[in-house]
Amino acid sequence: MSENFKEAFEKTRIAGSIAAGALDEVSKIIRPGISTDQIDKTCYEFIHDHKAYSAPLFYRGFPKSCCTSVNHVVCHGIPSDKILRNGDIMNVDVTAFKEGWHGDTSRMFKVGEVSIKAEKLIQTTYEAMMKAIKVVKDGVFLGDIGSEIQSHVESNGFSVVQDFCGHGIGKSFHLEPNVLHYGKKGTGEKIKSGMIFTIEPMINLGKFETKTLKDGWTAVTKDKSLSAQFEHTIGVTNDGYEIFTLPSSLTN
Numbered sequence: 096m097s098e099n100f101k102e103a104f105e106k107t108r109i110a111g112s113i114a115a116g117a118l119d120e121v122s123k124i125i126r127p128g129i130s131t132d133q134i135d136k137t138c139y140e141f142i143h144d145h146k147a148y149s150a151p152l153f154y155r156g157f158p159k160s161c162c163t164s165v166n167h168v169v170c171h172g173i174p175s176d177k178i179l180r181n182g183d184i185m186n187v188d189v190t191a192f193k194e195g196w197h198g199d200t201s202r203m204f205k206v207g208e209v210s211i212k213a214e215k216l217i218q219t220t221y222e223a224m225m226k227a228i229k230v231v232k233d234g235v236f237l238g239d240i241g242s243e244i245q246s247h248v249e250s251n252g253f254s255v256v257q258d259f260c261g262h263g264i265g266k267s268f269h270l271e272p273n274v275l276h277y278g279k280k281g282t283g284e285k286i287k288s289g290m291i292f293t294i295e296p297m298i299n300l301g302k303f304e305t306k307t308l309k310d311g312w313t314a315v316t317k318d319k320s321l322s323a324q325f326e327h328t329i330g331v332t333n334d335g336y337e338i339f340t341l342p343s344s345l346t347n
């Protein structure tokens with residue numbers, strides 16, 4: 096791997112671990128009765144304490160430091176005084192910017208006890224992301240990633256959101272290529288060693304269609320069914336991949 100790749104990987108590793116650490120903090124405070132603003136504050140403070148910036152804050156006018164997407168919200172939910180209730184499921188998405196580089200990650204959180212359907216949706220979404228990550232290495236195609244996700248999700252009876260995708264990431268928050276979460280094996284751009292991008296499938300319990308609310312951000316399922324998402328930032332190596340945004344429970 097060239098020197099340039101080395102700096103990119105080293106810096107993304109740092110930003111990625113701060114983003115993942117913010118989510119580890121969220122997991123400690125999550126319970127029925129807290130507001131999504133409290134989650135935002137936790138993310139902001141953790142990132143700030145690690146001398147990094149929260150990339151979502153003021154990104155294209157986004158007002159908060161993370162996205163909190165509850166139940167039928169697909170992505171880009173805006174933290175507010177909304178109180179979480181027993182049975183809610185929520186994605187929290189954070190992006191840290193440190194020394195010029197970004198790390199972007201999201202996880203699902205369960206508030207109290209959730210339904211079996213919600214559990215299965217969350218489990219399947221996580222499996223789909225991990226199956227896709229595991230095919231990544233120099234020389235495979237972007238379509239191999241999409242196909243892995245789509246086949247796992249659809250065989251479990253869920254649907255893949257098509258309106259949002261993963262993305263290259265580095266000195267900018269969103270870069271080429273678009274990483275679609277559906278598609279056919281052997282199609283699309285070839286993945287090369289040194290590339291850094293996110294895989295962040297959004298999976299719906301019902302139909303795949305989404306719409307954006309009047310706030311210009313909050314994307315919801317059109318049929319109001321539940322939606323789940325996980326996201327990692329990964330780097331491509333000659334023989335595989337590196338995940339830059341693992342939770343500390345998996346790295347310690």
Ligand code: MF3
Pocket residue numbers: 150151152154155157161162171188189190199293295312326
């Ligand atoms: N973190 C999101 C992503 O995975 C983007 C959020 S943009 C924001 O790409 F402005 F809504 F924060």
Ligand code: CO
Pocket residue numbers: 199261262293295326
């Ligand atoms: Co992303």
Ligand code: CO
Pocket residue numbers: 188189190199200201295326
């Ligand atoms: Co994200």
